[in-house]
Amino acid sequence: MKTDSSPLRYLREDRLPTIWCTGCGNGAVMSAFLGAVEDAKLDMRKIAVVSGIGCSGRIGGYLKADSIHVTHGRALPVALGTKLVRPDLTVVAFMGDGDAYSIGGNHLLHAARRGDDVKAFVINNMVFGMTGGQQSPTTPTSLIEGSPLARHARPLDGPMLCATVGASYAARWPAAHFAELRESMKTALTTPGFCLVEALSQCPVQFGRRVTRNLPELMKWIESMTIRVDEALSRRSTGGKLLMGEFTKEEGGLRPGLGELIGG
Amino acid sequence: MDFLSGSELIAKGALTAGCRAFFGYPITPSSEIMELMAKGLPGVGGTFMQMEDEIAASAAAIGASWAGAKSMTATSGPGTSLMQENIGMATMLEIPFVVVSAQRIGPSTGVPTVGSQQDLMQAIWGRHGDQMLLVLCPSSFSELFSMTIEAFNLAEMMRTPVILLTDGHLVNLRSTVSTDQSYEIVDRKMLDAKNASAPFRTDGSLVPGFPPLGKGFNVLLDTLSHDERGYPTPSRAKTESLLVRLKAKLQNNIGKIWMHEESGVSDSEEIIVSYGSSAISARRAAEAARARGKEIALLIMKTMWPLDESQMRSILKGKKRVIVVEQALGQLAWLISPFVDDSELISVTSLGRPPKPEKIERVILNED
Numbered sequence: 195m196k197t198d199s200s201p202l203r204y205l206r207e208d209r210l211p212t213i214w215c216t217g218c219g220n221g222a223v224m225s226a227f228l229g230a231v232e233d234a235k236l237d238m239r240k241i242a243v244v245s246g247i248g249c250s251g252r253i254g255g256y257l258k259a260d261s262i263h264v265t266h267g268r269a270l271p272v273a274l275g276t277k278l279v280r281p282d283l284t285v286v287a288f289m290g291d292g293d294a295y296s297i298g299g300n301h302l303l304h305a306a307r308r309g310d311d312v313k314a315f316v317i318n319n320m321v322f323g324m325t326g327g328q329q330s331p332t333t334p335t336s337l338i339e340g341s342p343l344a345r346h347a348r349p350l351d352g353p354m355l356c357a358t359v360g361a362s363y364a365a366r367w368p369a370a371h372f373a374e375l376r377e378s379m380k381t382a383l384t385t386p387g388f389c390l391v392e393a394l395s396q397c398p399v400q401f402g403r404r405v406t407r408n409l410p411e412l413m414k415w416i417e418s419m420t421i422r423v424d425e426a427l428s429r430r431s432t433g434g435k436l437l438m439g440e441f442t443k444e445e446g447g448l449r450p451g452l453g454e455l456i457g458g
Numbered sequence: 459m460d461f462l463s464g465s466e467l468i469a470k471g472a473l474t475a476g477c478r479a480f481f482g483y484p485i486t487p488s489s490e491i492m493e494l495m496a497k498g499l500p501g502v503g504g505t506f507m508q509m510e511d512e513i514a515a516s517a518a519a520i521g522a523s524w525a526g527a528k529s530m531t532a533t534s535g536p537g538t539s540l541m542q543e544n545i546g547m548a549t550m551l552e553i554p555f556v557v558v559s560a561q562r563i564g565p566s567t568g569v570p571t572v573g574s575q576q577d578l579m580q581a582i583w584g585r586h587g588d589q590m591l592l593v594l595c596p597s598s599f600s601e602l603f604s605m606t607i608e609a610f611n612l613a614e615m616m617r618t619p620v621i622l623l624t625d626g627h628l629v630n631l632r633s634t635v636s637t638d639q640s641y642e643i644v645d646r647k648m649l650d651a652k653n654a655s656a657p658f659r660t661d662g663s664l665v666p667g668f669p670p671l672g673k674g675f676n677v678l679l680d681t682l683s684h685d686e687r688g689y690p691t692p693s694r695a696k697t698e699s700l701l702v703r704l705k706a707k708l709q710n711n712i713g714k715i716w717m718h719e720e721s722g723v724s725d726s727e728e729i730i731v732s733y734g735s736s737a738i739s740a741r742r743a744a745e746a747a748r749a750r751g752k753e754i755a756l757l758i759m760k761t762m763w764p765l766d767e768s769q770m771r772s773i774l775k776g777k778k779r780v781i782v783v784e785q786a787l788g789q790l791a792w793l794i795s796p797f798v799d800d801s802e803l804i805s806v807t808s809l810g811r812p813p814k815p816e817k818i819e820r821v822i823l824n825e826d
Contacts, residue, residue: 206676209689239674244521247681255678255690260671262524263680263690264517265547271481271514275521275529276671278505279479283525283672301517304510 201228204238206258213252217409219369219395223317224253226372226393227286230379242285244273246293248324249397250317253288267298270305273312284313284383291318295331295350306356306364306388313382314390316352317369319397327400334419337404349436353392354456357441357448362387364441368420369395370413371438378440387446394420394436427451459636464602464629467637468558468622469494471606472530476643477556478504479522479529481515483537486570487626488560491532512537516544516557523548523555524679525671528610532558534626535577536567538584545619546585549704551679552666554613554620554646556606561625563785563810572810573626575734575785578793581621582763590705592620592715593763597737599633604641605717605760611644612715616707617665623762625785627735627812649675658700659686664707708764716769717760722753723773729755730822731774731794732783733762735812740783743818754822762793770797777801781821785809 214220231238238259245254247266254261264272269287277285294302294316305312320337322328329338331350338345353364363385365378375393382389396402396412406412423439426432432455443449462470468491472480480499482492492508499506505522509515515531522529533541538559548555559581563574581593592612596605602624609620649657649667654675660666669677682690683697691697708715721744723729732740737758744756757773774780774797783806784790791805806818820826 206678206689240672242525242671255680258676260669260676261678262521262551263678263682264520265543265681268513268517268544268547271509271517272521272524274507275479275481275518275523276525277521278507278518279522279525279527279529280671300510301514304514 201225204228204231204258205256209256212256214249215399217396217398218249219319219393219397220249220253220317222369222372223315223375223393223395224256226376227315227379229376230383233376233380234383236284236383240283242276242280242283243288244269244276244285245288246290246298248290248292248322250288250290251293267293267296268301269293270298270301270310270312270314274305274310277311281311285311286313286315288315288317291316291320291330291332291352292322295352299331302352302356303359306361306390307359309360309362309387311387314388315379315382316390316392317395318352318392319395319401321397321401323397323400327403351436351456353390353441354437354452356388356390358453360447361390361442362446363389366392366394366436366438366441368413368416368438369393370417394438423449423452426455431455459634461632461634462599463490463632464599464624465490465494467599467602467635468532468606468624468629469498470637471603472556472610473498473502474641475528475607475610476645477528477530477610478502479519479527480504480506480531481509481518481522481529482531483509483512483515483533485512485534485537487562487573487629488532488534488558490629491558491560512540513544516541519555520544520548520551520553523553528554528614530556530558532560534560534562534570535580538577538580542584545591545621546587546589547681548619549585549589549591550681552617552704553679554617556609556613556620556622558622558624560629561623569810571626573628573630573735574809575625575736576789578623578762578786578789581623588701588705590708590764591618592616592708592761593623594620594717595623595734595760595762596628597719597734597758597760599635601760602628603635603637607641607643608717611642614644614646615665615714616711617646617668618708623734625735649677651675656686657688658684660703664703664710712764712766715761715764716766718769719758719760720756720773722748722755723757726753726755727777728779728781728822729757729774729777730781730783730818731757731759731790733759733790736783736785739812739815739818742815743822746815746819747822750823752823767797770794774798779804781806781818783813783818785812
């Protein structure tokens with residue numbers, strides 16, 4: 195049943211169900227976004243949605259919004275062109291880790307450096323899901339298959355990168371941290387300049403193959419690979435874990451101490 | 459009359475046509491167009507940004523056009539190579555924008571400072587999948603201005619990307635030229651609210667109305683194959699119908715698209731065919747040969763793709779000698795070869811500069 199408060203009113207119901215696998219985090223992220231739009235009291239008609247290629251890129255096609263599904267990796271420059279011509283609109287870009295950190299890495303770097311007024315939402319499932327589970331730039335080193343050379347790679351920290359080069363706002367939350375993810379997305383939607391929120395999301399089918407396909411176990415495993423920013427700062431160590439939380443201080447730029455944490 | 463460079467004529471033409479967004483990346487020999495647009499756009503309320511690469515420049519120009527602005531980028535062969543995927547996106551999404559490709563010599567880095575005409579096939583065929591876009595090539599200084607306006611008009615009218623093909627010679631040379639004439643300016647036809655649920659249904663016109671942003675139309679533009687609602691579909695039948703329409707909207711409107719110049723076609727069984735900067739030499743050679751009593755026909759092509767096949771056939775029909783003048787190893791010759799029968803096709807090539815008129819004249823008069 196559809197009520198006034200149901201997120202279904204923001205979706206193209208004739209396109210449901212989604213193509214996403216059972217247990218996929220994409221639906222939760224899309225739902226958190228719709229919650230954030232409500233929290234920020236934004237009018238969906240004044241939001242332009244750009245999305246890239248991959249499972250995450252399908253979000254734009256499910257939202258009842260002006261949306262454009264573009265080439266792999268190029269959501270950010272398309273979003274910038276849109277925003278510069280229509281500054282009255284809020285322009286959001288949904289990307290996966292392949293989109294934002296691999297093929298589109300250069301655009302991410304420069305969008306954050308320039309302070310493009312675009313809200314980037316990255317669903318990082320640490321794997322190329324749609325193409326069969328190949329490693330992505332965020333696949334944990336311990337899970338990389340292949341030669342010693344391939345296993346030498348370190349995962350890319352997108353929010354840290356963006357915060358370091360000048361993003362107004364950068365944050366990461368596991369998709370399971372729904373309320374915090376929604377709150378961060380709201381902050382991004384209402385903060386001027388380049389904002390990035392990464393949802394560390396579960397892909398039970400393709401990523402699960404490397405860890406576990408048991409969904410609760412997988413979500414706990416993802417939780418166990420993270421540490422809250424505040425806790426890491428007070429311990430003066432990440433303990434080798436991924437930071438979760440906000441990477442920027444209120445007025446933008448990297449929070450004090452975070453750079454040393456990552457460097458050490 | 460003004461004394462203007464090719465770059466200045468293109469920039470002036472773009473601003474006259476209503477271009478209000480430019481995204482670029484420096485590359486020889488097109489950087490001056492970018493710099494002129496950077497100077498010209500702020501004064502007319504336009505948007506300019508130098509991007510991190512040509513991929514981003516083409517993507518941002520497409521985003522700007524989605525948002526409703528007439529937009530463009532300018533580059534040269536290596537940059538055009540990088541833009542191809544996004545140009546293909548614009549054909550699929552039916553987003554108008556103009557790409558100026560100022561050609562230089564050679565594959566890879568080649569010689570950046572030496573102009574040429576070697577990216578004709580790249581402009582026509584550079585993208586994957588069955589697709590079609592417009593390739594226009596000015597062949598005089600006044601056309602650098604007027605055909606830039608035409609490129610924007612046709613992009614808007616047909617909802618298609620347009621490649622305006624020129625070269626390092628023309629953008630850098632200067633000439634006295636008048637830009638005082640008035641030109642019709644075409645704006646895209648917008649989508650009616652009542653058609654918002656089927657934004658790609660064209661009811662025979664073949665060109666759907668363009669969806670406005672921010673009005674609650676909720677139109678999805680999808681690079682995936684899509685149906686009339688704009689929804690992605692794996693259906694072979696719907697994909698075929700989309701691809702056939704995208705091609706037909708240009709081919710069936712060839713009368714609005716086709717531009718060429720011809721003279722003496724019925725007077726001679728011999729013809730010179732040329733385009734772009736080479737055409738300037740070809741015209742002069744034809745005049746010189748005619749002055750010496752030699753009857754010779756002339757065809758200067760301006761719409762390089764798609765071709766008006768019946769026009770091409772009727773102009774080239776029965777010609778016994780077809781002298782093709784270009785700065786490439788047979789790209790224009792290949793393009794016109796389907797329309798040349800039982801004739802002797804002679805290539806006059808000069809790779810790094812327009813061929814000297816005298817050289818063409820000697821070929822016309824069999825003096826070589």
